[in-house]
Amino acid sequence: xxxxxxxxxxxxxxxxxxxxxxxxxxxxxxxxxxxxxxxxxxxxxxxxxxxxxxxxxxxxxxxxxxxxxxxxxxxxxxxxxxxxxxxxxxxxxxxxxxxxxxxxxxxxxxxxxxxxxxxxxxxxxxxxxxxxxxxxxxxxxxxxxxxxxxxxxxxxxxxxxxxxxxxxxxxxxxxxxxxxxxxxxxxxxxxxxxxxxxxxxxxxxxxxxxxxxxxxxxxxxxxxxxxxxxxxxxxxxxxxxxxxxxxxxxxxxxxxxxxxxxxxxxxxxxxxxxxxxxxxxxxxxxxxxxxxxxxxxxxxxxxxxxxxxxxxxxxxxxxxxxxxxxxxxxxxxxxxxxxxxxxxxxxxxxxxxxxxxxxxxxxxxxxxxxxxxxxxxxxxxxxxxxxxxxxxxxxxxxxxxxxxxxxxxxxxxxxxxxxxxxxx
Amino acid sequence: xxxxxxxxxxxxxxxxxxxxxxxxxxxxxxxxxxxxxxxxxxxxxxxxxxxxxxxxxxxxxxxxxxxxxxxxxxxxxxxxxxxxxxxxxxxxxxxxxxxxxxxxxxxxxxxxxxxxxxxxxxxxxxxxxxxxxxxxxxxxxxxxxxxxxxxxxxxxxxxxxxxxxxxxxxxxxxxxxxxxxxxxxxxxxxxxxxxxxxxxxxxxxxxxxxxxxxxxxxxxxxxxxxxxxxxxxxxxxxxxxxxxxxxxxxxxxxxxxxxxxxxxxxxxxxxxxxxxxxxxxxxxxxxxxxxxxxxxxxxxxxxxxx
Numbered sequence: 001x002x003x004x005x006x007x008x009x010x011x012x013x014x015x016x017x018x019x020x021x022x023x024x025x026x027x028x029x030x031x032x033x034x035x036x037x038x039x040x041x042x043x044x045x046x047x048x049x050x051x052x053x054x055x056x057x058x059x060x061x062x063x064x065x066x067x068x069x070x071x072x073x074x075x076x077x078x079x080x081x082x083x084x085x086x087x088x089x090x091x092x093x094x095x096x097x098x099x100x101x102x103x104x105x106x107x108x109x110x111x112x113x114x115x116x117x118x119x120x121x122x123x124x125x126x127x128x129x130x131x132x133x134x135x136x137x138x139x140x141x142x143x144x145x146x147x148x149x150x151x152x153x154x155x156x157x158x159x160x161x162x163x164x165x166x167x168x169x170x171x172x173x174x175x176x177x178x179x180x181x182x183x184x185x186x187x188x189x190x191x192x193x194x195x196x197x198x199x200x201x202x203x204x205x206x207x208x209x210x211x212x213x214x215x216x217x218x219x220x221x222x223x224x225x226x227x228x229x230x231x232x233x234x235x236x237x238x239x240x241x242x243x244x245x246x247x248x249x250x251x252x253x254x255x256x257x258x259x260x261x262x263x264x265x266x267x268x269x270x271x272x273x274x275x276x277x278x279x280x281x282x283x284x285x286x287x288x289x290x291x292x293x294x295x296x297x298x299x300x301x302x303x304x305x306x307x308x309x310x311x312x313x314x315x316x317x318x319x320x321x322x323x324x325x326x327x328x329x330x331x332x333x334x335x336x337x338x339x340x341x342x343x344x345x346x347x348x349x350x351x352x353x354x355x356x357x358x359x360x361x362x363x364x365x366x367x368x369x370x371x372x373x374x375x376x377x378x379x380x381x382x383x384x385x386x387x388x389x390x391x392x393x394x395x396x397x398x399x400x401x402x403x404x405x406x407x408x409x410x411x412x413x414x415x416x417x418x419x420x421x422x423x424x
Numbered sequence: 425x426x427x428x429x430x431x432x433x434x435x436x437x438x439x440x441x442x443x444x445x446x447x448x449x450x451x452x453x454x455x456x457x458x459x460x461x462x463x464x465x466x467x468x469x470x471x472x473x474x475x476x477x478x479x480x481x482x483x484x485x486x487x488x489x490x491x492x493x494x495x496x497x498x499x500x501x502x503x504x505x506x507x508x509x510x511x512x513x514x515x516x517x518x519x520x521x522x523x524x525x526x527x528x529x530x531x532x533x534x535x536x537x538x539x540x541x542x543x544x545x546x547x548x549x550x551x552x553x554x555x556x557x558x559x560x561x562x563x564x565x566x567x568x569x570x571x572x573x574x575x576x577x578x579x580x581x582x583x584x585x586x587x588x589x590x591x592x593x594x595x596x597x598x599x600x601x602x603x604x605x606x607x608x609x610x611x612x613x614x615x616x617x618x619x620x621x622x623x624x625x626x627x628x629x630x631x632x633x634x635x636x637x638x639x640x641x642x643x644x645x646x647x648x649x650x651x652x653x654x655x656x657x658x659x660x661x662x663x664x665x666x667x668x669x670x671x672x673x674x675x676x677x678x679x680x681x682x683x684x685x686x687x688x689x690x691x692x693x694x695x696x697x698x699x700x701x702x703x704x705x706x707x708x709x710x711x712x713x714x715x716x717x718x719x720x721x722x723x724x725x726x727x728x729x730x
Contacts, residue, residue, distance in 0.1 A: 082693040107696070195668020195679065251574030255669065256555050390695045394491070398670030398677040405580060405669050416677055 037327030038066035041096040042087070043139070044073040044080040044314065047282050051348040058340055065327045070094070081389060084108075095322040096331065098314045099128070099136060101385030113320035118329060120336040123355040126312040136315025137332050140351030143295065143370035143379070144204055144277030145308030150292035152176075152183050152272045160296050164306050166241055169299035173248045176272050183272065187250035190271035192262040193404035194255055198397030200262070200275060201404075203384050205245070206396060207309055208300035209238040210383040222383040228422045232414075234301075239414045241300040245275065246404050254404050281350045281364025294369040297378070307378035310370060312354050395420050461703035466696060482703035490674040492704060495687035499655060502586060502683060506593050506654040511646055513598040518605030519631075532606065536599035543596065547663025550592045554578045554664075579664070582671045582680035589681060592660050597653060601646045608642035609635065637728050644723035651719055655712050658685040684708055 043052065049071040056067035072083045080098060087093050099105050105112065105128070116134045121127055128136025146169075148160055156179055158172050176188045193201045210222040224231060246254060250271065253261050266274035267287035274280070284293070295308045318328045335341035336355050345351050346360035352367050353360065362368065373379060384392065399420065403413045461483070464476050486492050517535050521528045538546070558578065562571030570576055578584045616634050625633070661667070667679035667686055682690070688708065692701035 079694075085693055085696070195666040195670070251580075252555070252559065252577060255574065255580040256577050393694055394690065395677070398679055401668055401670040402672070402677055406575075407669075407671070 036064040036066060037324040038068065039096060039324055039327045039331050040068040040070070040094040041316075041331070042070045042072060042080065042083065042094040043098050043316075044071070045279065045349075046071045046073055047279060048349040048351075051344060055340070055344040055348065058344075059331065059334060062340070063327075063330065063334075065324075065330075067331070079389075081107075093319050093321070095319055095324045095328045096316050097319065098139070099317050100314050101128075101382075102130075103385055103388050105130060105135070108317070111319050111321050113318040113325060115318065115329070115332075119333055120355065123336060123357045125356075126354050128312075128315040128317075136317050138312035138354040139314050139316060140312065140345065140349075141310060141354050141370070141374065142277055142279060142313045142352065143308050143310035143373065144275075145295035145297055145373075146189075146299075147266065147274040147276060147280070147293055147366055148296055149266070149269065149272050150294060152185070152269075152291075155179075155183060160294060163296040163299065164304040166237065166244070166299045166302050169241075170244060173244060177248060184269065185272055186265065186270045187253070188248040188271065189245055189273040189275060190262050190265040191245050191249035191254055191275045192257045192259070193246070193400050194257055195397075195401065196258055197262070198393050198400070201242075201400035202392040202396035204277070204309075205242065205275065205400070206387075206392065207382055207384040208241065208298045209235065210386070211309065211381045212298055212300045213303060213305040214380065216379055216381055218381065219383055219386065222386045225421045226386060226424075228424065230418045230421050232418075235414055235417060237302055238300050239410050239417075241298070242400070242403065242413070243410050244299075249404075255401075278352070278364065278366040278370045281362070281366050284364065284366070285350075293365050295366065295373065305380070307380045308370070308373050309382055310374050310379040311382040313382065391420075391424060395424075457702050458706055460699055461706045463699050465699040465702070478699075482700045483707065485700060486704050486707060490676045491678045491682065491687060492691070494673040494678055495682050495684045498586070498681070499657075499684040502589065502657070503651060503654040505586075506590050506657075507647065507650045509590050509594045510597050510601055510650045510654075511643075513594050514601035514646065515605055517598060517602040518609055521602070522606055522609045532603070535602055538596050539600040541596070543659030544663045546592060546596055547660045550588070550595075550660075551579065551664050554588055580669055582669055585665050585669060585681045589657070589660060589664060589683075592664055593654065593657060596660065597650065601650060604642050604646050604649075605639065608639035612638045637726075640723070640727040644720060644727065647719055647723055648716055651716055652712065655708075655715075656685055657683050658689070661686045 041052075041056070045052075049069075052069045052071065056069040059065075060067040072078060072080045081104070084093070084097055093111065097108075099108060099112075112135050114133045114135060115121065115137065116132075118134070120137065121134045124138055126138045126141065127134045128138070146163070148163075150160065153160055153172075156172075156176055158175065162168050163172060173188050176183070176185075180186070180188075191200070210225070211218070214221060221231070221234065250257075250265060253265055257265075263274065263276060263280050263283045264287065265271045266276075267280075267284050267289040269289075269291065278295075297305050297308055299305075316332060318325060318332075322328065335345060336357065342353070342358050342360055345353055346358060346362055350362045350364045350367060352362055352371055361371070396417075399408075399413065399416045402408045402416075403410075408416065462477055462479060464478050521531050521535070525531065541549075555577065559572050559574075562568045562573075574580070578588050612635055616638070617630055620630050620634055661681070661683045665681040667682035667690070669680050670677055671680035672678075684704075685708075688701050688704045691704060692698050695701075
């Protein structure tokens with residue numbers, strides 16, 4: 001009896017092993033029967049994840065392909081780059097993924113497909129091109145500046161159009177700081193410099209130093225810093241600006257806050273200004289923020305700077321090693337040329353379209369403000385991508401964080417920044 | 425087929441699934457990783473990059489990297505403090521729940537439950553407590569009003585943030601260690617205590633001379649578990665402090681609560697220096713092995729046989 005039992009048990013273990021290996025093959029076979037391809041897309045805007053999932057499902061239903069949409073980033077602790085590296089190492093590179101600029105392009109160059117000649121390339125002027133090859137599909141046009149609460153500025157008698165330089169901001173911040181009780185706000189500016197928020201300081205705010213006041217596309221200031229040449233006057237004025245932002249921010253949000261607490265403070269009328277971009281529109285809608293808002297330029301210079309930072313921040317690229325290149329191409333074209341795709345980009349995701357054939361306008365007030373600034377040419381470049389992610393996240397972000405914590409003063413901030421550029 | 429032969433076959437058949445898994449996900453990757461630590465490997469698809477041997481360069485570079493050195497020192501400090509905090513808490517809890525209490529089983533379950541919550545979630549829960557709940561405590565109770573001052577935010581200062589990591593680590597792990605102590609305490613023969621009591625020994629004397637030597641085996645296990653757990657701390661670190669707030673070390677600004685595991689992760693996935701991270705992981709492994717062997721051998725000497 002005992003012997004029979006052991007034999008039976010042994011057989012069942014073996015059967016389980018064999019069974020496992022069989023099951024693994026099953027789904028693959030089913031796919032081939034279906035005939036359609038499968039497109040896996042990984043992107044870095046968690047705020048539009050539900051809309052993207054819905055659009056992916058709709059597209060899959062229409063085309064018969066499978067569509068797997070994944071979102072990474074925001075305040076969660078893994079960035080898109082980390083996810084892609086892990087996927088690549090595991091041999092599970094998505095078919096469509098995002099690059100943000102030349103540094104990312106260099107990293108993935110060997111697997112990025114040349115998309116020159118695709119129908120969508122004729123409809124946009126901000127595609128990502130390298131050596132005459134079009135490789136990146138611009139996801140949207142985005143911009144950031146100082147988002148302001150127009151209702152509160154009116155109450156304080158401040159004209160947002162006057163906020164174009166450091167002194168104007170300083171006067172406005174001082175005045176608003178004295179009216180905090182009257183306006184019902186906790187702080188003047190909602191700013192974040194905590195450990196998870198290095199992208200606000202060391203990416204976005206940092207760009208003021210690189211391109212504020214310079215003609216669109218001018219990389220000279222960034223190039224000088226890349227070469228280790230530090231313009232002490234420009235850096236000094238910039239440090240004044242950073243100090244001003246940190247001084248009038250809510251210290252709790254500044255030092256330990258995350259994206260939700262930073263944006264939430266502005267959306268719930270607890271701060272007059274917000275240091276973020278138009279991608280916060282869906283958050284504003286969620287929080288039912290109905291007050292009038294718009295963007296004012298950054299006051300990082302004594303001289304007037306009449307523009308905000310606008311660009312196509314990220315580009316979809318296709319993995320040329322993928323088996324589903326054709327389906328991936330179709331996915332991108334459908335986004336531009338079908339009514340559903342346009343509806344997703346503009347109405348659902350609230351993005352400012354980068355395509356001339358799209359006639360829809362986003363509903364969000366901040367996105368509209370970006371469109372207005374672009375229309376009148378008040379735009380400055382995004383040059384932060386000329387610096388590597390490592391340099392910004394691991395070297396610059398801790399400097400901003402210490403300045404925000406009060407561990408170092410302005411002179412030390414300037415010195416550390418200078419050393420960082422010289423020893424890069 | 426004799427019984428002996430059959431037993432051997434059954435033994436290997438039942439062992440094979442776990443052996444296969446262990447081989448595939450632990451043993452083989454370990455040797456591949458050790459191999460990569462001597463190369464210039466980078467996992468990204470950079471063009472024209474060929475795998476080359478670079479000798480011990482990754483290891484020597486690691487010791488020149490301020491952030492690696494800082495994390496190393498911080499991790500040793502953290503491990504010592506965390507081991508002490510967890511073991512003292514767990515021992516006291518174990519004494520508490522083995523005494524003649526009502527509802528002691530409920531207490532046991534209650535203390536153990538934090539161990540069942542994932543470290544990431546736990547970190548976010550405690551981040552909320554430190555950032556929101558504790559400051560609002562200051563609003564409610566005037567005596568604690570200093571807590572509302574953002575300057576006193578626990579996660580905004582390096583030293584208190586490390587302390588916060590220890591508090592959360594202890595909260596998470598003390599219940600588990602307590603269970604080991606409970607099992608050990610219950611195996612101490614009651615006669616020894618009775619005899620000692622008749623001879624006039626006080627409670628403190630009985631704990632010192634009977635309980636502690638009798639459960640020395642449990643100390644070996646708990647010390648080892650807490651040592652390894654603290655040294656490898658990652659998930660709570662990521663979600664609670666994310667490495668911040670930053671501080672200065674060797675003249676460079678860097679993240680002030682970045683423990684070794686998180687530092688290695690950042691070296692690999694933010695700095696993209698995969699091979700160097702691999703070398704650091706090998707160093708990490710060797711150091712952990714040496715420290716834990718020393719710890720176990722010291723503890724073993726103190727064990728007594730009945």
